[in-house]
Amino acid sequence: MPIIVNLDVMLARRKVRSKELAEAIGITESNLSLLKSGKVKGIRFSTLAAICCYLECEPGDIIGYSQSPDDLHDFDGPE
Amino acid sequence: MQDRYWLPPSQARRFRLIGALFLFAALVMLPVIVFAGLTPGAYPYCGGEGCLWEAKPASLLSQEIRLQVEATAQARTAFAAYVARPDVRLGLAAIEAVVSVPYALLLACVGLALRRLGAPGGRALVEALQWLKRASGAAVIWALASPIHQTLLESYLSPGTPTGPTLQIVVNLAYIATPLLLALAGYAVTWAIETALRKQNELDGFV
Numbered sequence: 001m002p003i004i005v006n007l008d009v010m011l012a013r014r015k016v017r018s019k020e021l022a023e024a025i026g027i028t029e030s031n032l033s034l035l036k037s038g039k040v041k042g043i044r045f046s047t048l049a050a051i052c053c054y055l056e057c058e059p060g061d062i063i064g065y066s067q068s069p070d071d072l073h074d075f076d077g078p079e
Numbered sequence: 080m081q082d083r084y085w086l087p088p089s090q091a092r093r094f095r096l097i098g099a100l101f102l103f104a105a106l107v108m109l110p111v112i113v114f115a116g117l118t119p120g121a122y123p124y125c126g127g128e129g130c131l132w133e134a135k136p137a138s139l140l141s142q143e144i145r146l147q148v149e150a151t152a153q154a155r156t157a158f159a160a161y162v163a164r165p166d167v168r169l170g171l172a173a174i175e176a177v178v179s180v181p182y183a184l185l186l187a188c189v190g191l192a193l194r195r196l197g198a199p200g201g202r203a204l205v206e207a208l209q210w211l212k213r214a215s216g217a218a219v220i221w222a223l224a225s226p227i228h229q230t231l232l233e234s235y236l237s238p239g240t241p242t243g244p245t246l247q248i249v250v251n252l253a254y255i256a257t258p259l260l261l262a263l264a265g266y267a268v269t270w271a272i273e274t275a276l277r278k279q280n281e282l283d284g285f286v
Contacts, residue, residue, distance in 0.1 A: 031286045041284030 002066040005038045010062055014055050025050035085203040086196060094197030101190030108183035116172025119162055136162040139232055140240065147241045154241050161239025170235055178228040181221035188214035205276060211269045218262030226250040
């Protein structure tokens with residue numbers, strides 16, 4: 001799934017440390033680390049909103065997508 | 080995390096102990112099968128001389144046929160001689176196994192589920208649920224085996240009765256319905272908890 005997480009880039013741009021962001025939005029540093037590395041199944045809208053609010057950015061600044069035709073075939077549809 | 084208990088240690092110990100009792104009860108079913116062949120229709124009789132095991136093979140028959148067997152001395156002797164045959168006793172043990180084996184499996188699976196719940200490890204609940212699912216499967220088989228057992232028993236003993244060899248189909252829905260419903264309810268509950276745990280695990284991957 002070619003969803004790219006650019007959170008570390010935004011953190012660097014805003015000169016915010018991971019620990020500070022984790023404390024500000026109320027998630028653990030390990031979860032933030034997993035999010036930064038893209039090793040999560042998903043991100044809640046509330047988490048995304050909190051990150052965007054703190055870093056003063058848009059969701060598109062944090063997550064991106066690179067085209068892959070396999071994504072349409074792999075998609076099972078919502079349960 | 081691997082050596083952590085899912086339950087508080089004292090409760091886990093209790094679960095392991097109760098689980099061991101269930102496993103012991105499952106093991107006891109083996110002598111029960113052998114006993115059914117050695118002394119068909121045995122039951123405890125308590126009187127003035129204390130309690131004794133009395134073997135009354137006619138008690139294995141339905142009331143109607145039992146009355147026919149007990150009506151005359153000739154019929155009683157013929158039936159006793161038939162039941163005393165070693166091949167008949169072996170067959171009776173095999174017929175007893177039809178209900179006793181699924182019941183033993185049910186007890187063993189519940190015992191293993193309880194033992195698993197009381198054991199350390201992060202996957203204790205998931206693994207216990209798998210054993211409970213097997214237990215409910217065994218309970219379904221046990222419920223369905225009951226009419227087969229009664230049919231086999233009465234048909235197998237019929238050559239020794241005045242009616243002669245006949246196929247006696249005995250299906251008592253009242254005896255099947257309750258255990259079957261309970262077994263299916265147990266299966267449904269286990270399945271629901273298992274599905275909920277799976278969904279929770281999926282959600283755990285969300286931040």
